[in-house]
Amino acid sequence: xxxxxxxxxxxxxxxxxxxxxxxxxxxxxxxxxxxxxxxxxxxxxxxxxxxxxxxxxxxxxxxxxxxxxxxxxxxxxxxxxxxxxxxxxxxxxxxxxxxxxxxxxxxxxxxxxxxxxxxxxxxxxxxxxxxxxxxxxxxxxxxxxxxxxxxxxxxxxxxxxxxxxxxxxxxxxxxxxxxxxxxxxxxxxxxxxxxxxxxxxxxxxxxxxxxxxxxxxxxxxxxxxxxxxxxxxxxxxxxxxxxxxxxxxxxxxxxxxxxxxxxxxxxxxxxxxxxxxxxxxxxxxxxxxxxxxxxxxxxxxxxxxxxxxxxxxxxxxxxxxxxxxxxxxxxxxxxxxxxxxxxx
Amino acid sequence: xxxxxxxxxxxxxxxxxxxxxxxxxxxxxxxxxxxxxxxxxxxxxxxxxxxxxxxxxxxxxxxxxxxxxxxxxxxxxxxxxxxxxxxxxxxxxxxxxxxxxxxxxxxxxxxxxxxxxxxxxxxxxxxxxxxxxxxxxxxxxxxxxxxxxxxxxxxxxxxxxxxxxxxxxxxxxxxxxxxxxxxxxxxxxxxxxxxxxxxxxxxxxxxxxxxxxxxxxxxxxxxxxxxxxxxxxxxxxxxxxxxx
Numbered sequence: 001x002x003x004x005x006x007x008x009x010x011x012x013x014x015x016x017x018x019x020x021x022x023x024x025x026x027x028x029x030x031x032x033x034x035x036x037x038x039x040x041x042x043x044x045x046x047x048x049x050x051x052x053x054x055x056x057x058x059x060x061x062x063x064x065x066x067x068x069x070x071x072x073x074x075x076x077x078x079x080x081x082x083x084x085x086x087x088x089x090x091x092x093x094x095x096x097x098x099x100x101x102x103x104x105x106x107x108x109x110x111x112x113x114x115x116x117x118x119x120x121x122x123x124x125x126x127x128x129x130x131x132x133x134x135x136x137x138x139x140x141x142x143x144x145x146x147x148x149x150x151x152x153x154x155x156x157x158x159x160x161x162x163x164x165x166x167x168x169x170x171x172x173x174x175x176x177x178x179x180x181x182x183x184x185x186x187x188x189x190x191x192x193x194x195x196x197x198x199x200x201x202x203x204x205x206x207x208x209x210x211x212x213x214x215x216x217x218x219x220x221x222x223x224x225x226x227x228x229x230x231x232x233x234x235x236x237x238x239x240x241x242x243x244x245x246x247x248x249x250x251x252x253x254x255x256x257x258x259x260x261x262x263x264x265x266x267x268x269x270x271x272x273x274x275x276x277x278x279x280x281x282x283x284x285x286x287x288x289x290x291x292x293x294x295x296x297x298x299x300x301x302x303x304x305x306x307x308x309x310x311x312x313x314x315x316x317x318x319x320x321x322x323x324x325x326x327x328x329x330x331x332x333x334x335x336x337x338x339x340x341x342x343x344x
Numbered sequence: 345x346x347x348x349x350x351x352x353x354x355x356x357x358x359x360x361x362x363x364x365x366x367x368x369x370x371x372x373x374x375x376x377x378x379x380x381x382x383x384x385x386x387x388x389x390x391x392x393x394x395x396x397x398x399x400x401x402x403x404x405x406x407x408x409x410x411x412x413x414x415x416x417x418x419x420x421x422x423x424x425x426x427x428x429x430x431x432x433x434x435x436x437x438x439x440x441x442x443x444x445x446x447x448x449x450x451x452x453x454x455x456x457x458x459x460x461x462x463x464x465x466x467x468x469x470x471x472x473x474x475x476x477x478x479x480x481x482x483x484x485x486x487x488x489x490x491x492x493x494x495x496x497x498x499x500x501x502x503x504x505x506x507x508x509x510x511x512x513x514x515x516x517x518x519x520x521x522x523x524x525x526x527x528x529x530x531x532x533x534x535x536x537x538x539x540x541x542x543x544x545x546x547x548x549x550x551x552x553x554x555x556x557x558x559x560x561x562x563x564x565x566x567x568x569x570x571x572x573x574x575x576x577x578x579x580x581x582x583x584x585x586x587x588x
Contacts, residue, residue, distance in 0.1 A: 050441060
């Protein structure tokens with residue numbers, strides 16, 4: 001198992017406002033003495049971890065959507081010889097973990113999406129309770145949701161001053177995405193007319209405003225500490241691999257949502273390089289210290305990135321043991337293989 | 345004296361200073377706590393391993409040479425968090441964000457970064473210890489935890505290139521490294537390096553040699569305890585020189 005998995009992505013966005021500052025303008029940074037467009041790491045992570053990609057890849061796509069978990073648990077407990085009264089109380093407690101229960105009933109009010117891991121945990125718990133003839137303890141109920149859904153916390157960590165026992169050191173490092181070229185943030189002056197204004201007394205616009213935007217080709221960088229990820233997930237290598245696959249998919253396909261309805265800013269990465277090894281991780285942002293200028297921006301950026309990889313290796317010795325890349329500009333490489341490479 | 349020297353560069357870095365509330369300022373140069381944290385991470389010392397962290401702190405001395413402190417970048421940062429609810433445990437971020445809207449609060453913070461700063465660090469051992477400079481060098485080459493420039497979102501953007509040198513302190517800090525770009529000229533151009541450099545060191549004011557204009561001040565970046573988050577003062581000497 002390689003310790004570090006590094007991902008380098010180049011993603012191009014048409015005019016948009018993906019991530020805003022306090023004035024509602026796109027965030028920027030300076031690199032190589034020129035102003036660049038920026039998307040903060042917090043913004044990237046939020047959109048990945050709340051994405052459908054994450055939800056599905058982390059085992060829930062073969063989960064069960066049901067209101068009837070309590071009914072199932074009740075029946076099973078009764079079959080195992082627990083009295084109806086006790087079976088009902090325990091079943092309500094277990095179903096309550098997944099959603100608010102209906103009054104005086106075993107059903108949950110809304111359809112709950114229950115993962116296979118959770119269903120298996122419920123099954124084990126029911127058998128334990130029946131064998132030991134006792135009510136579930138609070139700690140046992142807490143565990144029901146942990147394995148399935150904690151992968152995002154294992155990856156991106158959490159810090160709670162109020163309950164440090166739930167703190168978790170993030171296994172993934174995500175850099176702010178920075179454009180490979182200089183940008184000038186532009187202003188869109190816009191007006192909106194009132195459909196019911198027939199111009200009898202006033203022909204002016206009903207609303208005027210300004211919106212800032214810019215287009216950019218972004219370089220983003222992610223470093224996954226696989227050893228830490230596995231340890232955060234209590235040694236579950238399979239779940240760690242699922243999480244890595246989900247992260248690669250989200251990083252390539254999920255865009256930040258700022259002003260998305262105004263700009264339809266969705267994009268897939270044009271180029272992705274994945275690296276594996278134990279060596280000190282390093283981003284390749286220096287490839288773009290000198291901004292990319294010219295008509296073949298994307299091709300030039302890919303070349304600059306590849307040359308940087310080679311030059312780092314030449315000067316410092318191999319910086320990774322193994323690499324795989326996909327290039328959507330040239331139609332080279334396969335995304336499925338990239339995911340398999342990253343999560344092997 | 346033997347020193348371990350290495351360099352730190354990234355497009356963004358943040359050297360935490362005293363932070364009150366939502367303001368997270370950054371210093372101009374790597375703080376002692378940041379460098380100790382970097383070495384600790386490389387060695388694989390966990391945040392709660394108090395005795396090894398203390399040993400590292402007691403045994404390691406640090407000096408920094410700043411080629412460029414970079415430019416200030418202030419990031420406007422918002423985060424959504426649910427109101428505190430002792431009866432509920434949130435198992436994922438999605439869980440947290442799915443509470444009723446009235447219970448979801450937005451917290452603001454302002455975070456400072458240094459863009460394109462470039463620093464060289466020299467490390468030495470004050471006493472015989474469980475750590476050796478060889479160990480630290482090996483750990484920086486193959487770190488146990490992901491190293492970063494003060495904040496996790498600030499990755500290293502060049503190999504830190506650790507190496508052991510037996511010199512005086514100033515010579516150690518003046519160790520030359522391969523250019524970041526294709527030549528030292530290009531580094532100057534694209535990192536905006538001027539011809540002044542600043543040295544910061546601990547020990548005595550003349551450890552760097554016989555110079556006029558050394559300033560000494562107190563800096564509160566000696567980590568005492570992570571829980572609670574406490575730092576004590578140390579004396580730092582500083583000198584800015586014009587380099588050819």
